[in-house]
Amino acid sequence: MYQNVLVPLDRSVESEGVLDVIPVLVNADGQATLLTVIPPGRTRSLGELVVLGTQQEEEDRARAMVYLNRIANRLRESSIQANTAVVVHDSVASAIVSYANRNSVDLISMFTHDRRGLAKLVKGSVAREVERRAVMPVRVFRPGDLAAEPQTGATLGSAEFEYSHVDVFARLSREQIATVVALGSSVSVSEGETLGAGGEAGQNLFIIQSGEAQLTAQSEIGQIAVRLAGPGESFPQAVLLGEGTLITAGSALSDMTLLQIPRARLLDLCTRDAAIGRGIYAATAQLFANRYSRTLTQLGMSATRELQRDSEEG
Numbered sequence: 001m002y003q004n005v006l007v008p009l010d011r012s013v014e015s016e017g018v019l020d021v022i023p024v025l026v027n028a029d030g031q032a033t034l035l036t037v038i039p040p041g042r043t044r045s046l047g048e049l050v051v052l053g054t055q056q057e058e059e060d061r062a063r064a065m066v067y068l069n070r071i072a073n074r075l076r077e078s079s080i081q082a083n084t085a086v087v088v089h090d091s092v093a094s095a096i097v098s099y100a101n102r103n104s105v106d107l108i109s110m111f112t113h114d115r116r117g118l119a120k121l122v123k124g125s126v127a128r129e130v131e132r133r134a135v136m137p138v139r140v141f142r143p144g145d146l147a148a149e150p151q152t153g154a155t156l157g158s159a160e161f162e163y164s165h166v167d168v169f170a171r172l173s174r175e176q177i178a179t180v181v182a183l184g185s186s187v188s189v190s191e192g193e194t195l196g197a198g199g200e201a202g203q204n205l206f207i208i209q210s211g212e213a214q215l216t217a218q219s220e221i222g223q224i225a226v227r228l229a230g231p232g233e234s235f236p237q238a239v240l241l242g243e244g245t246l247i248t249a250g251s252a253l254s255d256m257t258l259l260q261i262p263r264a265r266l267l268d269l270c271t272r273d274a275a276i277g278r279g280i281y282a283a284t285a286q287l288f289a290n291r292y293s294r295t296l297t298q299l300g301m302s303a304t305r306e307l308q309r310d311s312e313e314g
């Protein structure tokens with residue numbers, strides 16, 4: 001068994017399968033670190049939509065941390081010390097090896113997708129590159145390998161969606177969360193489907209169980225990407241305010257599964273149960289505060305870069 005195990009995850013169901021063998025790889029006083037690598041953000045234009053690089057990177061990082069923390073909590077429930085890390089790098093393999101070297105990792109445990117033919121030639125293998133460059137042992141699991149590995153207890157990688165990790169439920173007890181969830185129904189949407197448009201009255205609060213949504217807002221230069229929303233996140237929070245007029249438009253970036261909670265039912269519950277209402281609105285206020293702070297930071301970084309560029313050109 002090992003003291004410090006690094007587990008790279010690419011947000012695929014297959015990569016999460018490695019979690020099932022972590023309990024038999026980590027010492028009783030050891031730890032597992034869940035790592036996701038995201039690419040550097042680059043400003044780009046998609047028609048009238050402008051996506052700022054710093055904004056994209058920040059949103060990617062925040063979404064990755066939400067994902068990793070949800071997975072880490074599954075390990076912690078099995079009494080395994082679990083840490084999380086997000087690294088920004090152009091090369092996934094280089095980022096994994098570099099992180100392992102800097103943090104005294106003594107085992108890298110990861111999944112490799114069993115690509116064949118042209119796909120294998122085009123994509124290459126991150127796992128194979130990590131094996132070649134790492135100085136510590138690397139255990140690579142391929143499709144079919146995990147069924148033969150010894151496992152302990154419940155399957156960690158296939159746990160049901162955990163509503164306690166939803167952003168607007170952060171201040172609620174499990175019993176209160178169950179009451180709110182009972183108001184909604186599970187829905188599936190296809191990639192490209194619209195989930196509310198700016199300026200319209202919002203009818204539902206959506207909680208993402210799987211997939212991603214792009215939220216955008218209209219500006220003088222066209223549609224601006226506001227943020228990406230992923231599993232564990234809710235949107236649009238505007239349905240909790242005033243008349244519920246939406247500020248952003250939402251569209252599915254992939255096929256999605258969501259819990260759809262009708263606005264009228266949710267507001268009625270918040271009125272009848274003051275404790276639930278206070279919890280939801282306190283969590284929502286914290287979300288707004290955090291996003292406002294990140295926006296100011298991004299604007300400050302952009303202004304600093306512009307000043308430096310002007311100084312260099314001058």
